[in-house]
Amino acid sequence: MPMIETRGLTKYYGPLAALTDLSLQIDEGDIFGFIGPNGAGKTTTMRILATLLEPTRGQGFINGLDVGKNGLKVRRMVGYMPDFMGVYDDLKVYEYLEFFAAAFGLERSKRKAVIGDVLELTDLTVKRSSPVDGLSRGMQQRLQLARVLIHDPKVLILDEPASGLDPRARIEIRELLCELKRMGKTIMISSHILSELEEMCDHVGIIESGKLIFSGTMAEISARMGLSLKFRVRVVGDIEAAADVLRSLPEIADVQVSGDGFDVSLAEGVAGDGLIARTLVRAGIDVVAIMPKQFKLDDAFLQLTKGIVH
Ligand SMILES: Nc1ncnc2c1ncn2[C@@H]1O[C@H](COP(=O)(O)OP(=O)(O)O)[C@@H](O)[C@H]1O
Numbered sequence: 001m002p003m004i005e006t007r008g009l010t011k012y013y014g015p016l017a018a019l020t021d022l023s024l025q026i027d028e029g030d031i032f033g034f035i036g037p038n039g040a041g042k043t044t045t046m047r048i049l050a051t052l053l054e055p056t057r058g059q060g061f062i063n064g065l066d067v068g069k070n071g072l073k074v075r076r077m078v079g080y081m082p083d084f085m086g087v088y089d090d091l092k093v094y095e096y097l098e099f100f101a102a103a104f105g106l107e108r109s110k111r112k113a114v115i116g117d118v119l120e121l122t123d124l125t126v127k128r129s130s131p132v133d134g135l136s137r138g139m140q141q142r143l144q145l146a147r148v149l150i151h152d153p154k155v156l157i158l159d160e161p162a163s164g165l166d167p168r169a170r171i172e173i174r175e176l177l178c179e180l181k182r183m184g185k186t187i188m189i190s191s192h193i194l195s196e197l198e199e200m201c202d203h204v205g206i207i208e209s210g211k212l213i214f215s216g217t218m219a220e221i222s223a224r225m226g227l228s229l230k231f232r233v234r235v236v237g238d239i240e241a242a243a244d245v246l247r248s249l250p251e252i253a254d255v256q257v258s259g260d261g262f263d264v265s266l267a268e269g270v271a272g273d274g275l276i277a278r279t280l281v282r283a284g285i286d287v288v289a290i291m292p293k294q295f296k297l298d299d300a301f302l303q304l305t306k307g308i309v310h
Pocket residue numbers: 013016018036037038039040041042043044045
C-alpha cells in the first residue's frame with residue numbers, strides 16, 4: 001500500500017480546471033519530487049492531501065485513509081508546510097514552537113523535550129531565543145520544518161521549501177530531508193525549479209496544467225527520454241582490463257578511461273547502475289565506487305513539457 005496516493009483527483013476553481021484526473025502513488029520512506037511550473041497545480045494537490053481543501057472529484061489517501069473522510073487522523077499523520085510563512089511579530093523561536101506544540105495538544109511536560117529535539121534536528125538550537133522575524137530565509141524554512149515535525153508525523157508534505165534560498169541554505173535543507181528520510185519519514189516535496197530536487201528524490205512526478213505528465217525514477221525519466229546515464233567508476237587493480245569487461249556489453253555505449261577510473265555511458269534507455277556493479281563483481285574485479293554523474297533533470301523536464309513525450 002502506498003503511503004501517499006491520489007486517485008483521479010480533479011479540482012475546479014469556478015470554471016478553471018486546476019487539477020484533472022491526477023493519480024499518483026508514493027511509497028513509504030520515499031522522497032517524492034513534485035515538479036512543475038507555477039500554476040501547474042502543485043499547491044492545490046498538496047492542500048487536498050493535507051485536508052485543507054476539498055477536491056471536486058477523486059480522492060486522496062494517506063496511509064490508506066481517505067483524507068476526505070478521516071480529517072483528524074490524517075492531520076495527525078501529516079506535517080504540512082505551506083509555501084509561505086505567516087508573520088509572527090515579536091515571537092521568539094522557542095515561543096513559536098511552544099505555540100504549535102500546545103496547538104497539537106502536546107502535554108506541557110513533554111513540550112520542552114520535543115522542542116529541544118526538533119531544534120537540534122534543524123540545527124536551530126543556538127537560535128532558540130532569537131526573534132523569528134530576524135532569522136535568515138534559510139533559518140525560517142528550517143524553523144517551518146521544525147514546526148511540522150513537532151507531532152512526529154509519518155508523512156511530510158512540503159510546498160516549495162527550497163524556494164528563494166541561497167545554494168548553501170538549499171544544501172542544508174537537502175541534508176535535513178535526507179536525515180528525515182533516514183528516520184523513516186515519507187516526504188512529498190514540490191518545486192518549480194527542477195535542479196533543486198534532482199539529487200535528493202527517489203521518484204519524481206512532473207505536473208503541468210493540472211495533469212501528471214510523468215511519474216517515475218530518475219533512471220526511468222532518462223530511459224523514457226532516451227537520455228543515456230553516465231557513471232564514474234573506480235576499481236582496484238587494472239583499470240584498462242576492467243574497462244574492457246564493460247565494453248563487451250551491448251547495454252553499455254561507451255567507456256572512457258581517465259585518471260584513477262573510467263566514465264561509463266549506458267546505452268540509450270538503459271536504466272540503473274546495477275548492471276555495472278554486477279558485471280565487474282562477476283569478473284572478479286573489486287569495485288571501489290560507482291557514482292552517477294550529474295543528470296540534468298531540467299533538460300528532461302524541458303523536453304517532456306515540449307510535448308515530446310505524452
Ligand atoms: N483559490 C483559488 N481560486 C482560484 N484559482 C486558484 C486558486 N488557487 C489556485 N488557483 C489556480 O489554480 C491553478 C493551480 O494553482 P496552484 O495549485 O497554486 O499551482 P502551483 O502550486 O503549481 O503553482 C492556477 O491556475 C491558479 O491560478
